[in-house]
Amino acid sequence: MTTKTQMAIGADADWWRGAVIYQIYPRSYQDSNGDGVGDLAGITSRLDHIAGLGADAIWISPFFTSPMKDFGYDVSDYCDVDPMFGSLADFDALVARAHELGLKVMIDLVLSHTSDQHPWFKESRKNHNNDKSDWYVWADPKGDGTPPNNWLSIFGGSAWQWDSRREQYYLHNFLTSQPDLNFHHEPVQEALLDVARFWLARGVNGFRLDTINFYIADKYLRDNPPLPKELRNDSIAPSVNPYNHQLHLFDKNQPENLEFLKKFRAVLNPYGAAAVGEVGDAQRGLEIMAEYTSGGDKVQMCYPFEMLQPARLTAGSLDQTFARMNAVAPDAWPCWSYSNHDVVRHVTRWNLSDAAARMYTVLLLTLRGSVCLYQGEELALPEADIAFEDLQDPYGIEFWPEFKGRDGCRTPMVWQADNLNGGFSAGKPWLPVTSAHLGRAVGAQDADPDSMLNHYRRALAFRRAHPVLRDGGLTGMQSAGDLVTFQRVGKETIFCAFNLGEIPVEAALPAGNWQALGEELGAVKAIQGKVNLGPWGFAVLQKI
Template structure:
């Protein structure tokens, strides 16, 4: 795409494409900024800190759930989709947040949890009363087997059977997560319409898009067939911890159903008049990239999906990178991924992959030069490590269930650190809901602002580099290959960039492709090629532009 074509696209309303190649900053609202001293972050606190996000150069924010909820799963159990939980503020606070974000040039995406609700939602309260009430079919209910056991072998991600007995209806209901998170029955058309109305409600309030939680869980097999066993050699713990029996099944029937495609087309039609975008979280260890292809193909479903390939426990190597893009080119050549190293559900990548600062800097530049959009998780720009949380400090039911082999998600959800001069890190004047740990205080925003060589400034330079080279936002990625620990590829569009990354601790060398090249990215730490040769030390990288 030429500069003129890009300008014409922007001029004729291509704001509908704002999401393509965007950098989206994820906010976990309980832990970003507390404005009232109760130890829990809130919407007003987010509004206060939006200039920080704008200063990074992000295009959008994604706010994890802030809806009314009993908080059994910290907001991912919604009891009212169209209101703000009092601990986070009010609808007026949300409106003020949207207005301020837009003033700063930031799009606003919010997290919609459409596969399940809280058991305190009015829909479920009515549904469980009887088998014949108006909402009796709004959730997945099923008869027990003849011996009283659950209808099939499906398992919950949070442990145990995915079925819970209800004494009112004398039936089981499906819950892929906590027993207090019953699954909605999207085979029932009124449920689909109610969920689409939720999207319309927030779009009318000015949001620019949605992150769709567990997008491939919306439909379960209408015949409730058993999942087959997954051979031990194929088990993969990127979706659930290795101690969880959920990994023992091939999840053919409890998610990933074909009916989801038509619902996503309906959802896209709701987005279209608002130039809004959606990114779906695809939670599947075996078919994540294939599902991403199905859900983002054709221009009539969601724009992006959020695969797990870079959220896995194993460090991203050159070989894994090439394998991932090779598989994507094979099964999903037109799909648009939204890559992330960290989020609110996994161990922070600096700890998970055992990264030094030099390695973390290299991985940051790598992420921002790949084809796709990008999600950055709060505190990632500070290179925060995973916080060490003791059992008596745990809040996460997932960690409490599988402790000590799996410590849950609290270690990546601790409060954002803004200052170094108080025990709360400037997050709150009260006792935070999760502790602020000492290793985080030294990496607070204030400390890194004062140091031009800090990770915070590195992120700002890396995002500025991405903006300065639009080919990184929407150009092609070609000629990717691995030479040991060295990952090589080109980005092509109205310019051509050559990128070489040493994803290891040894020395590596390669040759530039034919042509005339000039070095770029030196302010990021990029190494210059010499006489057509590239020599990279541990975690080194080279960025070149074809003249």
């Protein structure tokens, strides 16, 4: 099925380095048939918006056949499209149109677990001696009938579920309906590599690998040690979740994963395809990123959770992140993001004004690494306030009201301000469109040169116009109070200064002659060898 066009668009094997990747949550992007749920044909109809924004690629969250207990992250058929989203023909049309527009296509592969409705699991749970009996993580109970160890699920409670058919427990790091695959069993790995081959042959340019560090658990099923209270944080799970009480040494992050990632990379290479892994770990995210992206024989990129934290990114925390990354992972290629389908939208999470949001946008696009933008981020959409009776997310339902779940960042994209459904659907949307979003719809911002949407367009164009911002080095990061400065170095040298606060600050320029850039973004000019940055101000200068 691989065409010359598909091969040509993947010919640049380093296309991912510095790419801006636009994440699409398919249930909520565009509904084409009026059933209230977004679909692949709807995405295809809106690809011009993404190309016009200046993105390099799209990442589509799961659209595979699924019972939708976790909205597609519970897969029952890896090689087909759920009828809710359309058909394989719709997917092929989407890929063709994206490639026409110069957009690479990445899809979300959920390899650590399947749905309990997957034929593999249905077979595996029948007995101890069928062809799939070892395809999932099964374990006998302790002598008293309790689970084999103390591992916990991210969605609350034990990570083990009793199955009366086999009279054993199976592992589930997420919902009980999401049993974990047994990567210690070679046929499982081969079957998953075949899944990747299937989609690469259909023209995809890469994958976002969900929970990449969860693939392999300790084969001896050793207990996790407790995590001291002072070291706990809620970057992976909400604070009310006991998952935060453990140091997750044995239920994930196992060294055997590196060998599987090498096999996966070998599948990618002939297609010029790339992968970005989601590293879900509160303590060792940067170190794991270093392991998984090192050597040029594993995945190309990973994104840790340093910029997805509940606490606002400060000059000091940014400086510390890069210092730590330089110490443990100097050659690793990060993929930074502020928002995604699992966290509160960053303009709400960090309580940002429009001025602050504009500054953070430019900051993100000047850092070393690739970038993921989440749909609606370019509109500065705030988190939607969803009533309990409208909740769909099982995570939010479980921990309400202390944790309201992920529905607030998953509401439909807003295209028109004069439509109660925001132009998303002719039917009742699966999640309500909040009135606070309508005024920020694409149609309302498109023609306004000062809108956030046009700020994003200019910021992405600026990054594209200066290749050093895409793939150059980053040196000399320093912070003092709310001020952070650094240089991007390569065929040109660019000095960046950002005020991540409301109190004016002053930054001295390094030695040399500098000319101001980014006036169209709101960047300030230098005066007598220094830049004076007002609240949320920034400067970008090129060495001449």
